[in-house]
Amino acid sequence: MKKKIVSVLLCVAMVATMAVGCGxxxxxxxxxxxxxxxxxxxxxxxxxxxxQAKVIKDAIAKYTEDTGVKVDVQFxxxxxxxxxxxxxxxxxxxxxxxxxxxxxxxxxxxxxxxDLEDMAKDYEAEHGxxxxxxxxxxxxxxxxxxxxxLHTIPYQPSIFGFFYNKTLFDKAGIEAVPxxxxxLDAACAKLKEAGITPIxxxxxxxxxxxxxxxxxxxxxxxxxxxxxxxxxxxxxxxxDDPRVLAAAESFADFAEKGYFSKNxxxxxxxxxQNQEFAPGEAAIVICGSWLPxxxxxxxxxxxxxxxxxxPSVPDGTDDSTANNIANQVFAINKDxxxxxxxxxxxxxxxxxxxxxxMTEEALCIPTDKxxxxxxxxxxxxxxxxxxxxxxxxxWAAGVESNNDxxxxxxxxxxxxxxxxxxxxxxxxxxxxxxxx
Numbered sequence: 001m002k003k004k005i006v007s008v009l010l011c012v013a014m015v016a017t018m019a020v021g022c023g024x025x026x027x028x029x030x031x032x033x034x035x036x037x038x039x040x041x042x043x044x045x046x047x048x049x050x051x052q053a054k055v056i057k058d059a060i061a062k063y064t065e066d067t068g069v070k071v072d073v074q075f076x077x078x079x080x081x082x083x084x085x086x087x088x089x090x091x092x093x094x095x096x097x098x099x100x101x102x103x104x105x106x107x108x109x110x111x112x113x114x115d116l117e118d119m120a121k122d123y124e125a126e127h128g129x130x131x132x133x134x135x136x137x138x139x140x141x142x143x144x145x146x147x148x149x150l151h152t153i154p155y156q157p158s159i160f161g162f163f164y165n166k167t168l169f170d171k172a173g174i175e176a177v178p179x180x181x182x183x184l185d186a187a188c189a190k191l192k193e194a195g196i197t198p199i200x201x202x203x204x205x206x207x208x209x210x211x212x213x214x215x216x217x218x219x220x221x222x223x224x225x226x227x228x229x230x231x232x233x234x235x236x237x238x239x240d241d242p243r244v245l246a247a248a249e250s251f252a253d254f255a256e257k258g259y260f261s262k263n264x265x266x267x268x269x270x271x272x273q274n275q276e277f278a279p280g281e282a283a284i285v286i287c288g289s290w291l292p293x294x295x296x297x298x299x300x301x302x303x304x305x306x307x308x309x310x311p312s313v314p315d316g317t318d319d320s321t322a323n324n325i326a327n328q329v330f331a332i333n334k335d336x337x338x339x340x341x342x343x344x345x346x347x348x349x350x351x352x353x354x355x356x357x358m359t360e361e362a363l364c365i366p367t368d369k370x371x372x373x374x375x376x377x378x379x380x381x382x383x384x385x386x387x388x389x390x391x392x393x394x395w396a397a398g399v400e401s402n403n404d405x406x407x408x409x410x411x412x413x414x415x416x417x418x419x420x421x422x423x424x425x426x427x428x429x430x431x432x433x434x435x436x
Contacts, residue, residue, distance in 0.1 A: 039072045040341050043085060043098040045328065048075040051293065051361040059354040069341050096336040102329045103394060105152055106139035113151040114332040119343055120150055127351045127368045132157055132327055135392055152329035155350040155367040158289045159386050160208060160324040166304035168196050168283040177308045179320055181250060184311050188259040191283050200261035200282035203414065204269035207406055209286050210413040211399030212310045217247045219317035224398040227405050229434060239431040248416065248423035250313065255419040265418035274298040292378035293363040307381040322391035408433040
């Protein structure tokens with residue numbers, strides 16, 4: 001596929017050169033033409049000093065060398081992308097392609113996306129990870145009346161769960177990875193007895209922590225109903241539901257037993273992951289599979305990376321095969337006049353040489369199924385949990401579906417983990433906040 005598109009672009013470039021030779025004057029534009037040599041405008045979610053940006057720049061250099069198409073890449077960072085992209089698109093500013101989280105792109109920015117179903121057919125067959133493409137289609141369908149047409153190309157896949165330090169587990173005599181809440185309880189007891197902090201976390205992930213925990217008891221639809229106050233796919237759950245209380249009680253039980261870090265109420269991201277887990281002070285941290293890349297400057301020499309999916313709970317709705325697998329995605333502006341060139345650039349970044357380089361530089365999960373053996377050593381333990389996942393949660397299992405309630409939920413979860421309130425106090429506070 002790549003050779004065919006490159007050949008077409010080279011032919012177009014030759015025709016453009018001939019036109020210039022006959023007296024026409026060609027200038028580099030900011031898009032608006034599909035002629036080779038025009039600038040392709042790409043707004044990137046990365047900051048320029050991140051390893052992902054470095055790989056992307058290398059891929060762009062190779063793309064331009066091969067095709068003659070120049071790329072104006074603008075590294076906006078997360079905040080710049082989230083705050084600036086939509087106003088720019090509304091103003092019809094020339095932007096050919098952009099990237100961000102799968103749900104944000106397909107949901108919030110869905111009306112700006114080009115249908116990629118036909119364009120990506122060969123790409124998907126050759127390179128596409130079935131799970132990631134399913135998630136991408138579903139993310140669009142959730143906000144477009146069930147329309148699961150492909151509008152985005154996945155890359156940088158991730159999973160959210162528990163990372164653990166195998167060295168500390170061995171020191172505490174833990175022989176098996178926990179798969180149930182009872183097994184996690186037993187493991188934490190051994191860690192505490194060995195003088196090791198069992199679990200730490202950062203404020204940025206506390207809603208995800210409680211969201212995953214609640215979802216084990218009531219499922220993701222139950223979680224969404226709980227926080228929105230509305231029925232979701234037949235599920236209607238209130239804060240006084242006995243299952244919600246059971247979830248709060250099991251969480252509070254861990255706090256009472258001293259399993260959570262003494263700093264959990266004050267850990268500002270990334271203090272928990274970088275100052276407690278990575279140096280070997282805490283054995284377990286809840287985070288996404290981007291953790292090894294973010295914490296690599298703080299990792300103890302003897303830390304051996306391990307991972308397990310969020311455990312199942314007694315009489316729960318979901319077990320450890322239900323997880324938040326997500327990814328960033330590329331999208332092409334539906335108004336782009338350089339869609340073929342944009343898609344070819346996406347192919348350069350997300351497949352083959354540069355996809356593999358991304359796993360090496362950013363310590364991330366490979367995107368191209370042809371690179372399925374290229375998992376970084378730090379994420380070797382993640383692969384089993386990733387492959388075992390059959391139910392796909394949204395971010396935080398949907399617990400952030402009500403923006404007004406999220407800050408209150410975060411604070412009360414921190415208080416619950418720190419032992420400042422008990423389960424009944426948590427339920428009372430959330431019931432009041434939800435106006436129930």
